[in-house]
Amino acid sequence: MDFDIATKLVFGAISSLGTMALIFYNMGQARKMKAELLEKFEEAINRESKHSTTELFRLIHGLRMNYSDVAELVKHDGCSKIIYALKKTPGIVSFKNGTFQYTNVGRNKVFRYIDCWFTHFSIFVFGGLLLVSLAVMGMSEGAFSVAGFLLVIFSSVMLAVQIRQRAYDQMIESLVSPEHNN
Known part of the structure; x- marks a missing residue:
C-alpha cells in the first residue's frame, strides 16, 4: 500500500x-x-x-x-406523556384549562376514523408486503433474492413505524378519555 x-x-x-x-x-x-x-x-x-x-x-x-396551564400540567400524573403528545401533534391535541383534549380537528369523528382506518390499512399492507418479500427472498436466487431482502428491510421499517403510530394513537386516546383505558 x-x-x-x-x-x-x-x-x-x-x-x-x-x-x-x-x-x-x-x-x-x-x-x-x-x-x-x-x-x-x-x-x-x-x-x-x-x-x-x-x-x-x-x-x-x-x-x-x-x-x-403549565402549573396544572406539571401536577398531572401523565405530564411527560402529555408534553410528548403536545410536541408531536400540536394541531390535534391541546392542554387548556387543566384538561388534555383534542382540538377541533382532533375532535372530528370523521378525521379520527379515517386516521385510524389508514393506520390499520397500512399495518395490513406492510405486514402482507413483509410476508411476500420474505417468500421472494427465500425462494429466489441472485438479483431477485437481493430485491427481496431490500423489500424485507423496507417493509419491516414501515411496519414498525405504523405499529408505533398505532400505540401512540392509543396513548393519546387513553390520556384524552381515561375512562376508555384498556
Whole structure:
C-alpha cells in the first residue's frame, strides 16, 4: 500500500473519531444544560413566578402555554406523556384549562376514523408486503433474492413505524378519555 493512501486513511479515521467524540461531548453538554434548566424551572414553579415559569417551560420543551396551564400540567400524573403528545401533534391535541383534549380537528369523528382506518390499512399492507418479500427472498436466487431482502428491510421499517403510530394513537386516546383505558 502506498504511504500517501495509508496516511490519508489514518488521518480520515482520526478525524472521524474526533468528530464522533465532539458530537457525544455536545450531547452531554445539552443534557447538562437541560438538567440545569429543569432545576430553575422547579424553583420558578415553587416561587410562582409566572414569566420565569412560562419562559423556562418554552426553553425546555418548545411549547408556549399560559402559566395556569403549565402549573396544572406539571401536577398531572401523565405530564411527560402529555408534553410528548403536545410536541408531536400540536394541531390535534391541546392542554387548556387543566384538561388534555383534542382540538377541533382532533375532535372530528370523521378525521379520527379515517386516521385510524389508514393506520390499520397500512399495518395490513406492510405486514402482507413483509410476508411476500420474505417468500421472494427465500425462494429466489441472485438479483431477485437481493430485491427481496431490500423489500424485507423496507417493509419491516414501515411496519414498525405504523405499529408505533398505532400505540401512540392509543396513548393519546387513553390520556384524552381515561375512562376508555384498556
